[in-house]
Amino acid sequence: MLKSVADSYDLWLFAPKEPDWESRYLRGNTVVDTLDPREAMESAVRLAESVQIAGVLCYDEIRVPIAAIVAETLKLPCANVEGVRACRDKHLGREALAAAGVEQPASRAVASLEEAQEAARTTGFPVVLKPRALAASVGVVRADGPEAVEAAYSEASEAYFDEIPRDHAWVLVEEYLDGPEVSVESVCRDGRVTPMFVARKALGFAPHFEEVGHTVSADDPLLDDPAVRHVLQEAHTALGLGTLVTHTELRLTRNGPSLVEVNARLGGDLIPYVARLATGVDYGKVAADLAAGAEPDVTPVRTASAHIQFLYPEHDLDVTSLTVEDELPPGVHEVRLMVEPGRRLRLPPRDHVAGRYAYVVTTGASPEECAEALRAATPLIHLAGTPTG
Template identity: 45%
Template sequence: MRTVQTVQGQTVQGQAVQGQAVQGQRPLLLVVATGMRTYREYLLRSIRGEFDIHLFHVDEPTWEKEYISGWTVLPTTLDGPAMADAAREVHAATPVAGVLCWDEGRIHAASYVAEALGLRNGAPDVIWRLRDKGQTREALDAAGVAQPRSIPVRTLEEALAAADRIGYPAILKPRGLGASLGVVRVDDAVQLAEKFAFTAGAQGPDPDPLPFSTDQPVLVEELVTGEEISVDAVVRDGVVTPLFVGRKVVGYPPYAEETGHFVDGDDPLLTDPRLLDALQDTHTALGFRDGWTHSEFMLTTDGPRLIEVNGRLGGDMIPYLGVLATGIDPGLAAARAACGIAPATTPAHHRVAGIRFFYVDHDDTRIESVAFREDELPDAVEQVVAVARPGAVVSPPPKGTVWGRIAFAIATGDSVEACGAALDAAESALDVRGARDDREAPDAPDADRAGDEVHAHGH
């Protein structure tokens, strides 16, 4: 049920609209949600240089106001048709040139907005084919794109039968979640039985259920081994141009927590024929023609195998690492692609950039403080950020997958080794104080309850 909100004397059924009168002559980009300031502010900062930005959000913007020229407050940004109606009102006042969303849970809804306005990336069925990993597998199988074998299942019994067909070790994966939520390796039927509920019950950050057209929410997949990478690419008129290759650092087995990434501006994979062919064939098979994608591959001895494709900019600050490594601005490139403008894709320089995420050692740790001793940080460290705030209760994976991160550091260097050494120094300079949370861990020893130094690391 929509609400009525009044904003500066203007009453609008279902939405609060601001800022339309101050739009300039530059292209107007409609951005759906922003995400955490820590991880996404750099994108708005860049886009503002060439575009006016109208933001769709569920609350009145705060930090975003510095970068936007207008906003609409909606009850939810997960209802595509409702957002499309709101977008038509914005478009009637000032024509919208493009729609951009980098939030995995909202890219499908955002595609309805682009469709309603006749803009690029306005194909909800295509975006849903990416969001639903089961549909991704079906489309790529039909096109002959190399990928792990995959069987969708509903029950534990179906999962056990599927794993018998595929063989152990196997991977359990939710059909529609990102950030490796619910992903786990199982080595035999006993482990599968133990972990199936973990995968089947995995949830994203939003309470709204994903609109699956299937009652088979779990995928049982073949385990493929090798180096895992990600490719952030811009797509224009169906032509895929890779910009950044991220080399993943994965920890906390048998789970798949991404604990860091390295981006080399001169990575040979950017010109590797087999990877380029796999990347293009994947997008062609999925029907994705315009926008930005974040694809993940496993580099096996038989060549690259597609793990998944996300119709958005990469998370974990990977696009930011890309700009540090190459000088290519991901925010501007994505905004231009959304508006049908040729993006700049030529590197200005080549270096290595890396990020490492830090975690506490024990479940249910109540944070008192997180800080880096800045006098011990080498010049190669570009940025250190404390993510966990005082009072937060955090856990390492699997309980604290993604949201268990308490801090991160970003560094640059002439090589992965030099960059890694700088991140090691940042890890050594990290001070964390906290205690086991009494409410979460009532049986914890008294020594664990008192505020004290907490061990943290990047795995």
């Protein structure tokens, strides 16, 4: 992201510590508590006295509300602070979407196991329990019957990030949506939504919802699907979102697309990077152009497919060695080893993204070609370790 943006704009980084690897992309930086809205606003106002600021951009899930506040304070293109808060707090988002009649699962915020059990009985099994304001599928678990609710509630209620305060009614009990899950990255400009690309997700570690892979095709038919476009626009309008890039997750149910959530940022898991390989569009630059008030160009310059697959061990282990063979098959764009010997890997739900040891990026004319290249590449990555108890 920083490299993409730095190719077109000067960057000034607000972060809670001095930059390290980021320095090569920066014109300057300010050390500031990026979770303190007042401190961030005051620092931005001081900076604007000596530097012309074109826009405010944030790719961190937890800090997007602060970035929206700073942009609004400086009277720059803005996502709308309340809309961003409704994206971060899934309960607030559900309430806004329900009031507007957007297609979504039934949802109830609960503060106790007893309330969760009652909500599950009312909704009907299976249900999904999740924390109302986390990310990366942490604490999200399906309960298929009454006997599974207690364990699911315990997991969802105990999930936390150090930087996020927990609300009293911290857990959502929601209707389970059957069908494939996709994410849609969109440009929202003054409330008008244009989908850029679709990522089709591979999920693993049921009853959890770990995202283990994503496939992007430049000509995915969902981009022009009227029902998908309708849900996207209705959701953004209901949340009051203004000018920003968004990452919207949908389930393609037998009754049509239904909204899982809207996030006020580009997707994680290197999805924009994979999409760039498929379409030729630099989505980091798109996000920066939008933040600076420019009209971004999201027209694909190539028509291909690309896939990213994250690799997990078969069981929890302490890594003793991790290697990849030099000669990789055609269609393998990149293999990245993510851990070193001595690292302990634990599978979801004990760890989520931290349980990965490598990822493989493949490209081809179709998703099938990407899958074929992945099947050829995976045996060439060798993980060894000592099982843990």
